[in-house]
Amino acid sequence: MTDHPGNMSCEEFQSQLPELIGSGQIDAPHPHLKNCELCQALLADLETIAEAARQLLPIEDPPPKLWEKIESALKSEAESRGGDE
Numbered sequence: 001m002t003d004h005p006g007n008m009s010c011e012e013f014q015s016q017l018p019e020l021i022g023s024g025q026i027d028a029p030h031p032h033l034k035n036c037e038l039c040q041a042l043l044a045d046l047e048t049i050a051e052a053a054r055q056l057l058p059i060e061d062p063p064p065k066l067w068e069k070i071e072s073a074l075k076s077e078a079e080s081r082g083g084d085e
């Protein structure tokens, strides 16, 4: 197990994703994304979901339910891609 800054685990990175997307900080490339194709794909999926949600709900503060949806999408992504059962 390595623990370098910018080399966090997918689990750690994904736990921060809703915050990053919600704050708009995801526009700045995250160090983890540079060497993780899985999270790049996951981020693309989440941005699609978040963008669709913004168009459906043109409000400044996303409701908790939006993040619940994103988090459940994250979990199903992880389950379908992880194969760790």
Ligand SMILES: [Zn+2]
Pocket: 009, 010, 011, 013, 032, 036, 038, 039
């Ligand atoms: Zn990752």
